[in-house]
Structure formats: structure tokens, C-alpha cells
Amino acid sequence: MFEFFVVGSYFNIALVLGFSLVTAALLIWVERRVLGFLSERLGPNRVGPWGIGQVVADMVKMLGKEDWIPPFADKFTFVIAPLVIPVVMLLSFAVIPFAPGLGVMDLNIGLLWIMAMAGLASYSAMLGGLASNNKFALLGGLRAAGQMISYEVFMGISILGVVMLGDSFNMREIVEAQSDGWFIIPQFFGFIVFMIAGLAETKRWPFDLAEGEAEIVSGYNTEYSGMKFGLFFVGEYLGMLLLSVLLPVLFFGGWQAPFGLEFSNPLISGIFWMGLKTSFFVFFFILVRAALVRPRYDQLMSYGWLVMLPLSLLNLLITGAVVLYQGG
Numbered sequence: 001m002f003e004f005f006v007v008g009s010y011f012n013i014a015l016v017l018g019f020s021l022v023t024a025a026l027l028i029w030v031e032r033r034v035l036g037f038l039s040e041r042l043g044p045n046r047v048g049p050w051g052i053g054q055v056v057a058d059m060v061k062m063l064g065k066e067d068w069i070p071p072f073a074d075k076f077t078f079v080i081a082p083l084v085i086p087v088v089m090l091l092s093f094a095v096i097p098f099a100p101g102l103g104v105m106d107l108n109i110g111l112l113w114i115m116a117m118a119g120l121a122s123y124s125a126m127l128g129g130l131a132s133n134n135k136f137a138l139l140g141g142l143r144a145a146g147q148m149i150s151y152e153v154f155m156g157i158s159i160l161g162v163v164m165l166g167d168s169f170n171m172r173e174i175v176e177a178q179s180d181g182w183f184i185i186p187q188f189f190g191f192i193v194f195m196i197a198g199l200a201e202t203k204r205w206p207f208d209l210a211e212g213e214a215e216i217v218s219g220y221n222t223e224y225s226g227m228k229f230g231l232f233f234v235g236e237y238l239g240m241l242l243l244s245v246l247l248p249v250l251f252f253g254g255w256q257a258p259f260g261l262e263f264s265n266p267l268i269s270g271i272f273w274m275g276l277k278t279s280f281f282v283f284f285f286i287l288v289r290a291a292l293v294r295p296r297y298d299q300l301m302s303y304g305w306l307v308m309l310p311l312s313l314l315n316l317l318i319t320g321a322v323v324l325y326q327g328g
Contacts, residue, residue, distance in 0.1 A: 007104070007105065016093055016103070025237075027241060028058075029044065029054060032051075035290055065226035066226065074133065077130070082128065082231035084127070085231070089121065089238035093245075094107075102270070102271065110171040125210055127141075128220040129144065141210070143219065144210035147207065147297075171249055175256065182251065183252075186319070187315070191250075194247070209295075245274075245278050
């Protein structure tokens with residue numbers, strides 16, 4: 001069966017697309033269960049075994065809701081905005097190397113592709129807030145624009161050290177360059193900046209200030225309901241999954257096993273270790289949601305420009321000096 005695993009094959013495309021959508025839906029249930037456990041409550045436990053059918057029930061409920069568009073909204077933009085984020089997140093998965101032979105495409109500018117898709121994702125919240133013609137939605141859209149555009153700068157600078165060490169923008173070549181040692185050691189500060197900036201880019205807690213319910217109702221989501229709201233919801237979980245996949249690829253050797261613990265088959269070993277590393281970061285981000293509180297918006301922006309920017313530039317400067325020194 002392993003002959004089907006060829007980069008770019010229809011089998012791989014279907015597998016990656018199915019994995020992304022099914023896992024994003026499953027993460028909704030996982031997060032609810034884990035948050036329930038951490039809060040000393042049950043979480044969903046009625047629909048299906050261990051409450052796993054709750055996600056399906058919620059999906060049916062959303063599909064059954066009236067597809068309402070506010071009469072005062074810009075109708076075309078209002079409809080298009082929720083489609084942007086899940087589409088660009090799925091396109092980002094196209095350049096992720098999940099294992100040897102498992103991936104949609106080996107793009108020589110794969111990392112730039114990821115950054116381009118992250119830039120496009122910011123339009124989803126901005127357009128949704130603007131098209132709603134609602135003051136709370138507009139405030140949420142403005143918050144999302146400032147937050148995502150600012151932290152995208154730090155995220156881009158933080159991965160330049162990885163590009164220097166891997167000597168490539170190709171994601172698979174970056175993974176293979178870590179065969180002699182994972183980049184987490186020389187790029188520890190780059191890892192910290194990238195992880196925090198990634199949380200801000202995906203608008204995950206504690207950086208979901210664009211949806212601050214206590215301040216601006218629900219931000220850019222205020223006028224959305226039904227499946228349109230569901231698309232924003234799925235897009236957020238796809239973003240969390242993408243970030244959880246990117247961190248192992250860029251800093252933890254991707255599919256490569258630690259301490260030489262590979263299995264006999266490279267494909268099975270790669271899928272296992274990649275899945276284990278991704279799962280670790282998924283649970284870490286859920287734990288972050290349970291443990292931290294939201295900062296104020298001005299604190300978020302000040303932290304980015306006064307702390308994250310100098311740290312990412314310092315990491316870039318030191319990495320460049322070391323690479324030049326080693327190159328003679």
C-alpha cells in the first residue's frame with residue numbers, strides 16, 4: 001500500500017485534505033473535554049461515546065439555522081469573508097511535509113507560501129467586520145487588522161534564522177537539514193517569538209481580543225450566525241492545527257525521530273513522530289487557554305513592538321553572525 005504515498009498524488013491530496021478537516025472538527029471536542037477536565041467539570045459527555053457526537057450535533061444545528069444576512073450589510077463581502085480563512089488555511093497545508101513521501105507539493109518557496117496565506121487570512125476578519133456595518137464588528141475588525149498585521153512582522157523575522165540554517169525556503173529541505181540536530185537549540189528565541197506570534201495570528205486565547213465578548217459583544221462575529229459563523233469557527237481550529245504542525249517542522253525535526261528511535265518503515269515512523277509532536281503542541285495551546293487571561297489590547301500591541309520585535313531582530317543578528325563565522 002505504501003506505493004500510493006507519492007508527493008503530489010491524488011491519494012496524498014485527499015489524505016491531507018481529509019486529515020485537516022476531520023482533525024479540526026475533532027479538536028473542538030478535544031478542547032472542550034480537556035478544558036472541562038482542567039476546570040474540574042465534565043464537559044460534553046451526553047451525545048455519543050464520551051460526548052464525541054456533540055460536534056456533529058452542533059454542526060447539524062448550525063446548518064439548520066436561518067441563513068440570515070443583515071439588511072444594512074454589504075451582502076457580497078459579508079458572504080465572502082467567512083470563506084477566506086478556512087480556504088487559505090487548507091491551502092497552507094499543501095506545502096507541509098508530514099512524512100517521507102507524504103505531502104501535497106514540495107514548493108521551493110514553501111515557507112513564503114505559508115506567510116502569504118497568513119497575510120490573506122487577516123482579510124477574513126477585516127472584511128467581516130467592515131461588511132457587517134456594525135460598530136462592534138468594525139471595532140473587532142480593526143483590532144484583528146492591527147493585531148494580525150503587527151504580529152505577522154515578528155513571525156516572519158523569527159523564521160529567517162531557520163531559513164539561514166536550512167539554506168532553503170522548501171519545507172521538506174528544512175526538515176532534512178535538521179538530521180544533524182533540531183533547530184530548537186540554536187533557534188530557541190526564534191521558536192518563542194514564532195509560537196507567540198502564531199497564537200496572535202490565529203486569534204487564539206489569550207490573543208482573541210478581536211472577539212472580546214466582554215468589551216465588543218463578539219467583535220467581527222457579531223452579525224454572523226449559522227454556517228457562516230461555523231466557517232470562522234473551523235478556520236480558527238484549522239489555524240491552531242497548522243501552527244501545531246509548523247512548530248515541529250521548523251524547530252523539532254519534523255518527522256525525524258529523537259535519539260534514533262525510528263521504526264523499521266520510514267513512512268510509519270515519520271507519521272507517528274510527526275503526529276506525536278503535533279499532538280503535544282495542540283494540548284499545549286489548550287492548556288494556555290485554560291491557564292492565561294486576556295491582556296488589554298494596548299498591552300498586546302506594546303508587547304509586540306517593544307519586546308517581540310527586538311527579540312526577533314536580536315535572534316536574526318546572532319544567527320547571521322554565527323552562520324557567517326562558520327562559513328569562513
